[in-house]
Amino acid sequence: MSTMDCNELWQKVLGEVELQISRPNFITWFKNSSILEKKDGTVTIGLPNNFAREWVENKYHNTIFGTLRTIDSGIRKVEYILTKDSAKLSSNTKKTSSTQPYGDSSSQMMFNEIIIDPNTNLNPHHTMNSFIVGSSNEMAYAAATGILKEIGTKYNPLFIYGGVGVGKTHLMQALGNEIVKLYHGKVRARYITSEKFMNEVIWGMKNKRMESVKEKYRAIDVLIIDDIQFIAGKARTEEEFFHTFNALYEERKQIIISSDRSPKFIPVLEERLRSRFEGGMIVDIGYPDFELKAAVLRAKLAEKKADLSDEVIAEIVNKVKKGFRELEGILNRILFYQQVKNLIITPKLAEQIIAEVIKTPQKNIHPDVIIQTVSDFFEVPTADIMSHSRKQQVVEPRQIAIYLLRDILDLSYPFIGEKLGKRDHTTVLYAYEKISQEMTRNQTLNQKILSIKEILNKAYV
Amino acid sequence: MKLIVFRDNLKNGLLAAERAVADSSNLPILKNVLLKTVGNKIQLTTTNLELAITKLISGKIVEEGALSVPFSTFYSIVNNTTHDRINLERSESSFMVKTDNYEAKMQGSSAEDFPLVPRMESMDHYMEIDPVFFQDALQQVISAAHISDIRPEISGVLFDFQMTSLKLVATDSFRLAEKVIDGGRFKHTFEAGFKAIVPLRTAQELLRVISRTTPLLVHCDGNQMLFTSDDVELMSRLIDGTYPDYEQIIPKDAETEIALDKAHLMNAVKLVSNFSGKTNDVRLSTDIEGKTVTVHSVNQFLGENKYLIPARVTGAQITDIPFNWRYLLDGLKSIQGDSVVLRLNGNNRPALMRPESDISFLYVVMPIRV
Numbered sequence: 001m002s003t004m005d006c007n008e009l010w011q012k013v014l015g016e017v018e019l020q021i022s023r024p025n026f027i028t029w030f031k032n033s034s035i036l037e038k039k040d041g042t043v044t045i046g047l048p049n050n051f052a053r054e055w056v057e058n059k060y061h062n063t064i065f066g067t068l069r070t071i072d073s074g075i076r077k078v079e080y081i082l083t084k085d086s087a088k089l090s091s092n093t094k095k096t097s098s099t100q101p102y103g104d105s106s107s108q109m110m111f112n113e114i115i116i117d118p119n120t121n122l123n124p125h126h127t128m129n130s131f132i133v134g135s136s137n138e139m140a141y142a143a144a145t146g147i148l149k150e151i152g153t154k155y156n157p158l159f160i161y162g163g164v165g166v167g168k169t170h171l172m173q174a175l176g177n178e179i180v181k182l183y184h185g186k187v188r189a190r191y192i193t194s195e196k197f198m199n200e201v202i203w204g205m206k207n208k209r210m211e212s213v214k215e216k217y218r219a220i221d222v223l224i225i226d227d228i229q230f231i232a233g234k235a236r237t238e239e240e241f242f243h244t245f246n247a248l249y250e251e252r253k254q255i256i257i258s259s260d261r262s263p264k265f266i267p268v269l270e271e272r273l274r275s276r277f278e279g280g281m282i283v284d285i286g287y288p289d290f291e292l293k294a295a296v297l298r299a300k301l302a303e304k305k306a307d308l309s310d311e312v313i314a315e316i317v318n319k320v321k322k323g324f325r326e327l328e329g330i331l332n333r334i335l336f337y338q339q340v341k342n343l344i345i346t347p348k349l350a351e352q353i354i355a356e357v358i359k360t361p362q363k364n365i366h367p368d369v370i371i372q373t374v375s376d377f378f379e380v381p382t383a384d385i386m387s388h389s390r391k392q393q394v395v396e397p398r399q400i401a402i403y404l405l406r407d408i409l410d411l412s413y414p415f416i417g418e419k420l421g422k423r424d425h426t427t428v429l430y431a432y433e434k435i436s437q438e439m440t441r442n443q444t445l446n447q448k449i450l451s452i453k454e455i456l457n458k459a460y461v
Numbered sequence: 462m463k464l465i466v467f468r469d470n471l472k473n474g475l476l477a478a479e480r481a482v483a484d485s486s487n488l489p490i491l492k493n494v495l496l497k498t499v500g501n502k503i504q505l506t507t508t509n510l511e512l513a514i515t516k517l518i519s520g521k522i523v524e525e526g527a528l529s530v531p532f533s534t535f536y537s538i539v540n541n542t543t544h545d546r547i548n549l550e551r552s553e554s555s556f557m558v559k560t561d562n563y564e565a566k567m568q569g570s571s572a573e574d575f576p577l578v579p580r581m582e583s584m585d586h587y588m589e590i591d592p593v594f595f596q597d598a599l600q601q602v603i604s605a606a607h608i609s610d611i612r613p614e615i616s617g618v619l620f621d622f623q624m625t626s627l628k629l630v631a632t633d634s635f636r637l638a639e640k641v642i643d644g645g646r647f648k649h650t651f652e653a654g655f656k657a658i659v660p661l662r663t664a665q666e667l668l669r670v671i672s673r674t675t676p677l678l679v680h681c682d683g684n685q686m687l688f689t690s691d692d693v694e695l696m697s698r699l700i701d702g703t704y705p706d707y708e709q710i711i712p713k714d715a716e717t718e719i720a721l722d723k724a725h726l727m728n729a730v731k732l733v734s735n736f737s738g739k740t741n742d743v744r745l746s747t748d749i750e751g752k753t754v755t756v757h758s759v760n761q762f763l764g765e766n767k768y769l770i771p772a773r774v775t776g777a778q779i780t781d782i783p784f785n786w787r788y789l790l791d792g793l794k795s796i797q798g799d800s801v802v803l804r805l806n807g808n809n810r811p812a813l814m815r816p817e818s819d820i821s822f823l824y825v826v827m828p829i830r831v
Contacts, residue, residue, distance in 0.1 A: 024486075024487040024488045024489070025488065027487050028486070028487050028488045028510070049510065049698060050579035050684055050685055050698065051508070051510045051513075051576055051577075051578075051579055051698075052510075053579065054576075054577045054578070054579040054580070055576055055577055058577055082684055107740060107829050107830040108635055108740075108785055108827065108829050108830075109635070109809070109827040109828060109829065109830050110634045110635055110827060111632070111634055111635070111637065111705075111710045111811065111825075111827060113705055113706060113707070113709050113710050114612060114615060114632065114634040114705045114710070115611065115612075115634065118703060118705065118706065124611065332830070339738075339761070341761070342761035342762075
C-alpha cells in the first residue's frame, strides 16, 4: 500500500475519532500521528511520543480498530510505535528561552562546535537574507539563487572566487542553509574546507579507510567546498577530489566551489581539474564598492545596536581597501573606543584608529621572494621576468613585480631596475605609476595584486 | 474514595509533584493532580506530557478510589489550612475537602481522563547510585545548561553512559561543564553504553525531589528515562537528537597554565565585577614573572578596579583576556576543593578550569570578543 493510501486511510480514521472526543484531546493525542505501514492485515500507527502512544493504544484502540475494519475487513491487527522525527520537546519548556542566560552581550563568543550543524557542517548564522547585494557580488548572488531552484542542473559546478573577506564563505554557507531549509533535509548538503577534506584523505590513507571517506562524500547531494586553492599541488588530495567530483557530477549532484582566485590563476592545479571547474559557471565577487561597504557597515551597527556619524562611516569605508572582515575588525576597534573608553568618535579619531589596525605589510621580505611569488602566481619563469621580452604575458607580471617591490619594500627605483634585469630607473618609475593608476580603474588587476599580497602575507608573517 | 491525611504529608507530596503540572496546554486535565489509592498509600501524579512525577504519601484509606482535581486550587487549600488533619472524599464527580471548620466542594474529573504515564519497555536494565553523590554531580554541571533555540539538543544534560563510567555534560554554547562519575560509584545491569539527553527541567526536578537517603535507580530505554527513589518516581522523555561532539570543545593543551586559590579568585571576580558594564566582562592578566594574576574591570561611568592574586603561572604571559564574570563564577562555584587550575589559550580560544586535585570535573568557557 502506498503512502498516499495510508494517508487517506488515516484521515478517515481521524475523521471518526474526531467526532467522539473533544478538540483539545484530539489535538493533544493525534497531532503528528500517521499510518506508517499496512501489510498482511497489520496496520502500524506511528505516534510522536510515549504519552500519546500509551493513551491512544489504551483509550482509542477500539475506535481505531473498528473504523479500520469497516474500511478494510482484511485488517486483523493494529500496532502502535513511536516515530522519532517529531519528538522534539514542545511548547511548555520554551517559555524560558532566551539565547543567553546572563545579559545580552553580542560579543560573548560561542563554541564553534555547537553552532555548527553536525550533519551539514553549516553555520546557521549565515543566511541569504543577511547577505547584502551590491554591484561587486550581484552576479554571484544571482548564480546562487539560480541554483536553489535547479539543484545540480543549472550551474554545475558553481565556482565562486574573490579575495579575502568579500563574502564567499557567507554566500556558500547561506546557499547551503537555504537548500536545507527549502528541501526540508531531503537534500543532503555538506560544507567543508579543502583543508579539512585534505585531512580526511590523509586520515583515510593512514588508517587504510579510504573507502569510508569515499562513501561519505559520494552520498552527498550538494557538496560545498571552500578555499579549493589549498589542494593545488597536493597530488593525492587532488586525485581524490577529482574522483569525488566526477562521481557527484555524473549523478547530477550540485558542487559549489570557492577559491581566492580564478581557476586560471591557481598555480599547479591539475589541468583536468581546471577544465572541470571551467566547465560550469564561474563567477567572481569583487572587492565591495563604497555603497556596499557602507550598507554592510550600517547593518553591522544595527546588529550591534551602536551608532556612528555619517562622516565616520564614510571615513571607515574609504579607508578599508579590502573585504568585510577588515571592515568588521576596524568597526570593533572603533566601537571599543566608543563604548569602553567613552570617547566621541570624530572622523579624525577614526582615522587614527584605522591607521593602528591596518597593518603595513612586512618589510623584511626579501625582494627575490616577491619576484618568485609573482612568477609563481602568473606561472611565468623568473628568468622571463628579468629578461627584456616584450610579450604581453611577461610584461604584466614584470610591472606588477616592480609595483610590489616599490609598494611593499619601498626600494629605490634604480635598485629595482638593477634587480630586474638591469633596467633604467625611468622604466621602473613608469611601470610603478602605470600600475598605481591602473589599479584604481581595473578591478581584475587590483584583485591580482591583492591576491599576491595575501600570499606574501600568509607566508611571511 | 475517602481518605484522611495529615496536612504536612499532603503538602509535601503536592510540592514534590508541583513542577510537572502543565502551566499551559490545550488539555485542561494537565493542570490537575491525580489522587489514587494504591495499597495502603495515596499516589499523587502530575504530568505535562514530557515529565511525569509520581509521589506516594501515607494516610488513612477509608475507601479506595481515584480522582483528579485542579492542582493549584487544591494546593492553595492544603497550604493555607491550619488544621493537621484533612478529610478528602469523593461523591459523584465532586470532591470534598474538609477540616474541623472548613469545607470545600471542588469539581473533579474522572481518573479515566487523566493521561497514563508510559511504561518502560523493560525494567531489567538500570543503574543504582547513591543519591547524594548523584545530586552533587548533577549540581556541578547543571548551571552550564540552558534552553537553547538554536540547538534544542543542548537544552538538557547529557548522560553519556559507557559501562564503566557515567559522564554528565551540559553546555549553553558559551561554556561547558563535564563531570565524570567513576564506575565504582554505581552498580548497573545495562548491556551496552548509551547517550541520553535529559531535559533541563527534569534535571532540575532530580535535584529537588528525589530522596537523599534511599538509593536512586535510573532506567533508560532510549526514548525515556525513569528515576525512582523511595516514594518518588520521575518519568521523563528524552530530547531527541545528537548531542554536539563536546569532546572536541575541551582544549587539550594550554599556552598558559595558572594555579591559584579558589576562594581568592571567587572573591576577586565578585568584587571586581562591581565595575564591569553591560558586557559583564572582567579581564585576566598575569605579570611577567608569573607570580600573580590580576583581575580587573573598567567602566566608563564608574571608573576601574583591580584585584591581585598570588598564583603559579607557567607558559605565556597573558594580558587582559576578558570573560563574562558570571560564567567564571558559575564555574568556580562548581569546583570542589581549595585550589583551581586555569588553562588558557589566548583571546579567542576556550579556557579550561578544573580543581587542582580532582580530574573528574572540568569547566570550559569562551572569552568575550574584544
